[in-house]
Structure formats: C-alpha cells, structure tokens
Amino acid sequence: MNKYDNVAPIVRSPAPILLIGAGDLRREDIKIAGNHAQAVVAADGGGAVALSHGLMPTAVIGDMDSLSEVARSDPRIAGRIHPIEDQDSTDFDKVMRSVEAPLMLAVGFSGGRLDHHLAVLNVLVRRPDRRCIVLDAEMAVFLCPPGLEMDLPVGSLFSLFPMGPVGVESAGLRWPTGGIPFRPDSRVGTSNEVSGPVRLQADGPKMLVLVPKAALGEAVRAVLDAPRWPSP
Structure with missing residues (x-):
C-alpha cells in the first residue's frame, strides 16, 4: 500500500x-x-x-x-x-x-x-x-475467486498456480486438488484437465487459474457470477 x-x-x-x-x-x-x-x-x-x-x-x-x-x-x-x-x-x-x-x-x-x-x-x-x-x-489467467463454477469441454487444459500458500477444493478435474497445500516454491497445479463441470473453493486469494484462450467467454461468465474477494 x-x-x-x-x-x-x-x-x-x-x-x-x-x-x-x-x-x-x-x-x-x-x-x-x-x-x-x-x-x-x-x-x-x-x-x-x-x-x-x-x-x-x-x-x-x-x-x-x-x-x-x-x-x-x-x-x-x-x-x-x-x-x-x-x-x-x-x-x-x-x-x-x-x-x-x-x-x-x-x-x-x-x-x-x-x-x-x-x-x-x-x-x-x-x-x-x-x-x-x-x-x-494462448491463455487467459485470473485470480481464483472464493468460489468458481465453469463448464468447459472434457479434456480441456486447466491449470492452477499458487502465488502464496493456499488450498483449493475441487470437482470436475482429472486430478483433484482437495487437501493439497499449494505453494509457489513447492506444490503447484499446472497441466490438469477438465473431467466434468469444474467447481473450485479457494481458502484465500492466492491461486491463479489458467485456461485456454478459447475459454475466455466462459471465464468471463464464471468470474462475473462468482463472489468477490474483499479489499485487502
């Protein structure tokens, strides 16, 4: 600040x-x-x-x-x-x-x-x-909101990259993320894949979501529909 x-x-x-x-x-x-x-x-x-x-x-x-x-x-x-x-x-x-x-x-x-x-x-x-x-x-990147719901084609690339310590519960990903202590200097979540409707719950504003550029329209819809993080 x-x-x-x-x-x-x-x-x-x-x-x-x-x-x-x-x-x-x-x-x-x-x-x-x-x-x-x-x-x-x-x-x-x-x-x-x-x-x-x-x-x-x-x-x-x-x-x-x-x-x-x-x-x-x-x-x-x-x-x-x-x-x-x-x-x-x-x-x-x-x-x-x-x-x-x-x-x-x-x-x-x-x-x-x-x-x-x-x-x-x-x-x-x-x-x-x-x-x-x-x-x-190639990609669209945004900060994962507290809750996120996206409908993407099965098999689509879906990457998560932590910018700090953060946990994210997930559904609809080939490799579930629940219980994983993500950190930028240890565990990251890149190169995951969509297996169904994607649902994420992040415990803090530290996780970046990366999806193919072709998914921009769905990303816009999902972010606008999601709850917002408060001002720091």
Whole structure:
C-alpha cells in the first residue's frame, strides 16, 4: 500500500472494461476481449496502441514514460490523460487501482519481457477485489475467486498456480486438488484437465487459474457470477 492507493477512482463503469497495454498483442486478442467490454482504458503507451486499432480510450493512466509526445498531443486523447507520478508501482497496477468495474479484460500486458509478465501476475494477487482476466497469445489467467463454477469441454487444459500458500477444493478435474497445500516454491497445479463441470473453493486469494484462450467467454461468465474477494 502507498499514498496513491486511497485516491478516488479515475474511471467508474457499470460494465466490464477493456484494458490495453503497450506490450505484445494481436488485433485478434483486442477483438476477442473487446467483445465482452463496453469501454476502453489504456495504460501509458497503450493509449497510442488503442488509437492505432481505432479505439478511443476513456482514460489513459500511468506515469507517462512510454506514451510518445505525438500521442500526448493528439487532440483525440489530450484531455483523457491521467498521469500518476508513482515510481513504486507498474502502469498495470496504476490502472487496476484507478478503475472500478465489474470486470477488466487486459490485453498487451503479457508476453515480451518475463519480468513485466510476472509483475502483472503479482498485481492480480495484491488487488484481489479488482477482478481482471489477462489474455495472452494462448491463455487467459485470473485470480481464483472464493468460489468458481465453469463448464468447459472434457479434456480441456486447466491449470492452477499458487502465488502464496493456499488450498483449493475441487470437482470436475482429472486430478483433484482437495487437501493439497499449494505453494509457489513447492506444490503447484499446472497441466490438469477438465473431467466434468469444474467447481473450485479457494481458502484465500492466492491461486491463479489458467485456461485456454478459447475459454475466455466462459471465464468471463464464471468470474462475473462468482463472489468477490474483499479489499485487502
């Protein structure tokens, strides 16, 4: 927590929001994620990316160290830029704490540099009350809510990765997870498979769920229907 955590949100939305970063992304990913969102928010250099794809961000949020001068002076977004002069957090974190929405779908935040990708996963766990699904070239990843129900094709890949000590009771997975003390430095739950309707109960906000990108629609439905973790 720092002094910027308790400021009023910059964007409030009653509907899911598409978050666009300046990392690796494909037009297909923007389209797939955008099908589930009604507004766009960009992180720093993601503002120029959004414009290049014909999207108008409601807000561009970040420390503005990667948004070009050309983009900053673009009259289409000049009044939508919200600098946050916090060097102790990433632009993804700045956006997550500045947006209130039922769900955020993030593209352009994974791939490329591994350290950037790891920082994104760290934020998903540190801000459990901000529901977000991060999409990359192959997978969709999100923080497991207290309870989760998903209907996926039998045989689908279903991975669990702990970001801290956590237990998860499960049904509908080929290898059940109940009673396993998951930890990032010991037992993880990657490369599991769906055997039926998936039901999870997590005892804390520390477990990441990873499913194939093709399952994004079901992931969106499931996360929106699930109970939320309280604010830390």
